[in-house]
């Protein structure tokens with residue numbers, strides 16, 4: 314009896330303070346997406362890093378339908394590729410401390426995933442709106 318009364322008391326306090334509607338805390342370890350910036354050439358430009366931790370950083374690119382120039386900069390000594398398997402398009406081998414730019418023409422909005430040929434678990438997503 315005593316316990317039940319205490320529990321319903323907590324429920325009322327929670328509803329009144331609105332604590333049930335608080336959004337979950339954001340994941341502070343995730344990197345915000347990279348947004349492709351339109352240049353004077355009409356091409357959207359974005360640069361992401363390929364790291365020795367075997368990650369693309371950031372690993373989400375936001376862009377709009379059109380032409381997107383994605384530069385992958387290899388920040389360490391481990392070579393990578395940036396490859397869109399579905400689009401059959403990629404940078405090919407990019408050596409340590411080098412960078413390469415991939416031009417992608419996107420005509421349809423959607424989500425396009427990419428990865429590294431050498432490290433298939435190294436993945437990223439191009440989100441086109």
Ligand SMILES: [Cu+2]
Nearest residue numbers: 393429431432
């Ligand atoms: Cu790689």
